[in-house]
Amino acid sequence: MPGGIGLDVGGVTRKIHSKERGMRGLKRSWRRHWQLYLLILVPLAYFIVFKYVPMANTIIAFKDYNVVDGVWGSDWAGLKQFERFFNNPVFWPLLRNTFLLSAYVVLASFPIPIILALALNEVRLKFFKSTVQMVTYAPYFISTVVVVSMTILFLSPRLGLAGHVTEFFGLGSIDFLSNPDYFRHIYVFTDVWQTMGYSAVIYLAALAGIDPTLYEAARVDGASRWQKIVNVDIPGILPTAMIVLVLGVGNVMAIGFEKAYLFQNSLNVSQSEIIATYTYKVGLLSADFSQAAAIGLFNGVINLVLLLGVNAIVKRLTGNGLW
Amino acid sequence: MVSSTLEERPTGTRERRAPKMASGLRPTRIKDPVGDRVFMVGVYILLTTFLLVVLLPLIYIVASSFSDPQAVSSGQVTFWPIGFTLEGYQRALSDNSILTGFGNSLIYTVAGTAISLVLTVAIAYPLSRADFWGRRGITVFVVFTMLFAGGIIPTYLVVQNLGMLDTRWALILPQAIGVWQVIIAVAFFRTSIPDELYEAAQLDGASDLRFLFSTVIPLSKPLLAVIALMYGIYQWNSYFDALLYLRDPSLYPLQLVLRNVLILNQAAPGMDAAAAFERQQLASLLKYSLIVISTVPVMLVYPFVARFFNKGILVGAVKG
Numbered sequence: 001m002p003g004g005i006g007l008d009v010g011g012v013t014r015k016i017h018s019k020e021r022g023m024r025g026l027k028r029s030w031r032r033h034w035q036l037y038l039l040i041l042v043p044l045a046y047f048i049v050f051k052y053v054p055m056a057n058t059i060i061a062f063k064d065y066n067v068v069d070g071v072w073g074s075d076w077a078g079l080k081q082f083e084r085f086f087n088n089p090v091f092w093p094l095l096r097n098t099f100l101l102s103a104y105v106v107l108a109s110f111p112i113p114i115i116l117a118l119a120l121n122e123v124r125l126k127f128f129k130s131t132v133q134m135v136t137y138a139p140y141f142i143s144t145v146v147v148v149s150m151t152i153l154f155l156s157p158r159l160g161l162a163g164h165v166t167e168f169f170g171l172g173s174i175d176f177l178s179n180p181d182y183f184r185h186i187y188v189f190t191d192v193w194q195t196m197g198y199s200a201v202i203y204l205a206a207l208a209g210i211d212p213t214l215y216e217a218a219r220v221d222g223a224s225r226w227q228k229i230v231n232v233d234i235p236g237i238l239p240t241a242m243i244v245l246v247l248g249v250g251n252v253m254a255i256g257f258e259k260a261y262l263f264q265n266s267l268n269v270s271q272s273e274i275i276a277t278y279t280y281k282v283g284l285l286s287a288d289f290s291q292a293a294a295i296g297l298f299n300g301v302i303n304l305v306l307l308l309g310v311n312a313i314v315k316r317l318t319g320n321g322l323w
Numbered sequence: 324m325v326s327s328t329l330e331e332r333p334t335g336t337r338e339r340r341a342p343k344m345a346s347g348l349r350p351t352r353i354k355d356p357v358g359d360r361v362f363m364v365g366v367y368i369l370l371t372t373f374l375l376v377v378l379l380p381l382i383y384i385v386a387s388s389f390s391d392p393q394a395v396s397s398g399q400v401t402f403w404p405i406g407f408t409l410e411g412y413q414r415a416l417s418d419n420s421i422l423t424g425f426g427n428s429l430i431y432t433v434a435g436t437a438i439s440l441v442l443t444v445a446i447a448y449p450l451s452r453a454d455f456w457g458r459r460g461i462t463v464f465v466v467f468t469m470l471f472a473g474g475i476i477p478t479y480l481v482v483q484n485l486g487m488l489d490t491r492w493a494l495i496l497p498q499a500i501g502v503w504q505v506i507i508a509v510a511f512f513r514t515s516i517p518d519e520l521y522e523a524a525q526l527d528g529a530s531d532l533r534f535l536f537s538t539v540i541p542l543s544k545p546l547l548a549v550i551a552l553m554y555g556i557y558q559w560n561s562y563f564d565a566l567l568y569l570r571d572p573s574l575y576p577l578q579l580v581l582r583n584v585l586i587l588n589q590a591a592p593g594m595d596a597a598a599a600f601e602r603q604q605l606a607s608l609l610k611y612s613l614i615v616i617s618t619v620p621v622m623l624v625y626p627f628v629a630r631f632f633n634k635g636i637l638v639g640a641v642k643g
Contacts, residue, residue: 029456035532040461042445047468050478050481051468054480058474139377143617150380153611156607196373225362283476300472300473
């Protein structure tokens, strides 16, 4: 029987005989779909080579890696690399910078797309709506290098637009880029600028999926637009918002290397050095592979724990989670 | 006022089904309550602010790129070019490293997108089939890489061991498949290719591959377009892999060249003779032009992405 859905996945659905059924399922599936198994072979090889072999390579975090002996031949070093990192005076500032920057990014980039989507959802003028959407969505496709360059050009003290504005208001020329205190604000503002339109799309889709009878009920009850937003729209997008938040918090320590590294200069490094940029420097500029792998592993594990933890909490509170 | 709004709320946009409404009481367009109108003014002001915050910096960059460098640095240029000139573009386009970068980026983008697209379909299609044994296991295997990754250095070691350092492959292969794109493609195949088509193809004796090429792919053109654009834009915009894996400047993609010129102020081309300040001005003019040049290709394809996106293909896939 063609398309016998359910027969072949018996190994999954009926766990009691899973092994036997599983093997039989595989044989059956192989006979019918050997072409699909051949097809999937190359992509699977990709995931093994470029994703799982690196995971195995993190073993050098527990070794003294040297080029001659390679990953598997180098001597074991126990937890030495981790102790080195934890005892390094940069450890706490790094952790603090990474955490503060990403928490700020998560907090700032959470509400703004929601506000944008809720506002767009009220607009009936189609042209205006699509124009705002198109324009706010566009920066997402501009490269990080270009966004950082634009920001630097704006903020450069003598030649940039910001310099003229601050001079006009009698503040003198402020060098935003070399003052460490401005680094996080600049980073977060450009981040929100770049992603708000893109993130709003998800909420617009969620808003479009709200049951229309709820709006009719609100209308019958004489709800104002504001009341409708508070009582229908916001509860309607809450599950989506929770998922976005989980993903954001879960990635709190995985904050991107790219932009922080581009904004970094010798003057703002006290705030702009985060785990990702430090790992890059230790690993590739100082060629201390084992130390860099240890830092990367430390970061990855924290991240995984955070993601699982936040997901569990959100799931308990709201019943919505990633899985 | 408030109590009367209760009855007035059904406006002309929605027709009442009750027969008595069809005759004399057919609702004319009744204005929204005052509170709602004030609220809408607020909404429009808010959205216009969002619009301008995004748009004005972009306009400023474009205007500056066409302006006299002196006008730019003295702050005269706002949102229209002053002292129109193409000098920035001429200098940018006559520079070898920039042209090489542009060419390299084209190669990486075209080749990378093609490879990514083929690999994504090759994994997503089997995973979309309910009768493919091992589907769940493989899905977990793939999605897990989103949760935990080896990190920069362990991946670097793989690239090094494969002998791909300082080759074009290093920019194409390590990031060839995006898990997110696989998820989108699986959801699309599962929801948009009816099982009946597959059953019919099987009765006709078509193999899985034949069905994939003759039916699935032609039916999935919008999806393939979106995924190709996502990969293409990602490739065009990325600089990090090049920074990690490339030493030879003749292989640099445009973004890395841009980073060197725009952010590190390295060797801004063709400026030897000019005096220091003038040189700085010219350098910044060149920067504005470079920003425009490097972003134009992305902005040309952007409307297509936006169109597909607004059609809800991606969002539908994510929700499904």
